[in-house]
Amino acid sequence: MSAFISKTKIVATLGPASFLPAVQRRLMAAGVDGFRLNLSHGDFEEHAAVIASLRKISGEMGRPVAIIVDLPGPKMRLGMVPKPITVRRGAKVRFWPASQARPGKGIFLPHEISGLAQGVRPGSIIFVGDGMMQFKVKSIEGEIIETEALVAGVVRSNKGVNIPGYNTPSGVLTEEDKRGIAFAIQHKADVICISFVGSPEDMLAARALLPQTGNYRPCLLAKIERRQAVANLDSILAQADAVMVARGDLGIELPIEEIPGLQKDIIHRANMAAKPVIVATQMLLSMVDNARPTRAEVTDVANAILDGADAIMFSEETAIGHDPVAVVRIAKKIARQTERRLVKSGGVxxxxxxxxxxxxxxxxxxxxxxxxxxxxxxxxxxxxxxxxxxxxxxxxxxxxxxxxxxxxxxxxxxxxxxxxxxxxxxxxxxxxxxxxxxxxxxxxxxxxxxxxxxxxxxxxxxxxxxxxxxxxxxxxxx
Incomplete structure (x- = not known):
């Protein structure tokens, strides 16, 4: 395999579709430069085994790859759903605390959000899974929130929940995040992603937990996914080693039509600060189920490269998609073609x-x-x-x-x-x-x-x- 495949780097999120070492080897051969472990799913023992597998394969192939540990952050999430739930548009769906017994029959979605019933009102919109599913609150009885599904789709465990206007927790590290940082340090992860950063103080709090002596210095990456992070971007960049344009939550926190312009601005300011920048969320999402991406997705990947992104990250596409390796191969083809245009034009x-x-x-x-x-x-x-x-x-x-x-x-x-x-x-x-x-x-x-x-x-x-x-x-x- 040539060392010089494409200049744009590829990050693959690992999941059920890519946990096997044989698949990881094929992903590296296809051109993956970084592997993301999402600590919102699985346990430390499972993640430790994956890190050991990746290090072994990387050494055997002589291919440097970054091990990226992504902390859950204070994100609001669903609880465990025994099996994926198919929801029709207009269906009655109830949300209830995962810590309580299931209230009855029908479609119930467990959540792990303290005080959710007190924080919403009739008419509130609950977004699930980066906004792919939307539920309108109809009534609230105690801790049970009755909603109407505004779109059809499938709901799975641990999906993120967003509610515009809801007073979400701050970006200060949770106890779970601190345990995640300790795990990342123990296994010498290369990059640690801090979720829902709102201020430079959030990055300083995380950096205080990193080793202060020795040669091991992991990269501390700030995920830009909150309105507050956009407002404080320059001061956050000063304290971060890298940033991620996390478009899923960002597209719910802010009007979705603002995301293309924000993406360009965040990338440009990261370039100016000489900090690597990753663009993430729904890059080739249709390839979770399909063999080919849409034309719009191909254009989206190309535009991120033309904007000046260092890397493109895939989530569901490589974690649960039917062919993670095909996703990487197509991404590399898009990158190579787009880079030819960059060379000719000089680009950003x-x-x-x-x-x-x-x-x-x-x-x-x-x-x-x-x-x-x-x-x-x-x-x-x-x-x-x-x-x-x-x-x-x-x-x-x-x-x-x-x-x-x-x-x-x-x-x-x-x-x-x-x-x-x-x-x-x-x-x-x-x-x-x-x-x-x-x-x-x-x-x-x-x-x-x-x-x-x-x-x-x-x-x-x-x-x-x-x-x-x-x-x-x-x-x-x-």
Whole structure:
């Protein structure tokens, strides 16, 4: 398998359709760069086994992948539904606390939301599963909420619940989240997703629970899915290592017609901050059941790439879909075709480049100068020895034509960089390498073809020390 498949990275959520190691291996072979474990489902023992499986397969295939642990957050959810429930439009559906005995016959949906009956009123709309199911409240008797289904569909366990105007809990970490962070640290997950972030303080609270010493530094990702998060985006970006445009809940918290513009704005501001950005929710949703996506879904994936997303994430498509591998293969095809247009047009990176040229930081000057050199058609590859991945990410946000090979001696940094657009991370025991040693390393990894190739290499005044990159050089490798 070629190292350079597509610059846009793919994240696959694991679930019943993809828990088997054989499927995980096929997903990696198809081009998955990160695997998401949703802690809202399953238990720690199951997730630990999956992480061990992914690490084993990744090592055998020599393919770096990021292990992403997604915390539940204070999200309102349904309880356990013994089997999927098919609901017809107009059907009478009752919500009741999962902690109580089932009240009687009919369609009852258990929920785990404290005080829900006191927080809604007749006429309120209850959205379930990223808004795919909608229920209008008709009456309330004690803790039983009687509703009418406004659309037909299927309801499954643990689906998220949203109610516009409902006073939802804040984004401060729950006790379940804290246990999830401890689990992620124990198993050295590469990325930890903080759900329902509302302020930079939420990110600081999570960061305080991370290891403060040693080489293990997981990436802390802020999921942008609340109105408050959009309002505080810049301050959240300052405290986050990466962000996700979580369009499911965002599209219920805010008018759905605002989502396309918000997506572009969030991606642009993340690019400016040199923070990786993932776009998620319903990217190729029809492929849960169908062999091919809709034309609108293909356009949606392409537009996210054109907007400047580093990665595209799939949820149901790879967790419960009938062919998760086909989803990844089609996504890669869309990405490759879209990236050809990006190369021709310069895309959104031109705006970012113009903005950072006015900055006076050495980091920005080096990344801008590197991309200027990379635009020369005789240059084949950028190489960035890095301790933290910062230089590679700063160059990657400018979307240069050649690939960026990030050479690092930190396994976690390597895996996190697998999520940055156009970056191929390469692990070495030491980044203190001469030009000749670096060239031989690239040859041995199959990243340099036969014949002369021209490389642009970034360097620092103190090799292997974070934050000291201050120069670049050009070498020819035969």
């Amino acid at each position: 990176a031109l705006e970012v480049r113009a903005a950072i040229r006015s900055e006076d930081s050495i980091d920005d000057l080096i990344s801008s100068a590197t991309c200027d050199v990379l635009e020369n058609r005789t240059v084949d590859l950028a190489v960035t020895p890095t301790a933290t991945g910062a230089t590679a990410r700063r160059i990657a946000r400018l979307r240069p034509r050649p690939w960026i090979v990030a050479v690092t001696d930190n396994q976690t940094v390597r895996n996190i960089l697998a999520l940055s657009s156009g970056v191929f991370p390469l692990y070495v025991s030491s980044v203190s390498l001469s030009d000749r040693e670096l060239a031989e390393l690239l040859k041995g990894a199959g990243l340099v073809r036969s014949g002369t190739q021209r490389l642009v290499i970034t360097a620092g005044s103190l090799t292997g020390v974070a934050g000291t990159t201050n120069s670049l050089k050009i070498i020819d490798v035969s």
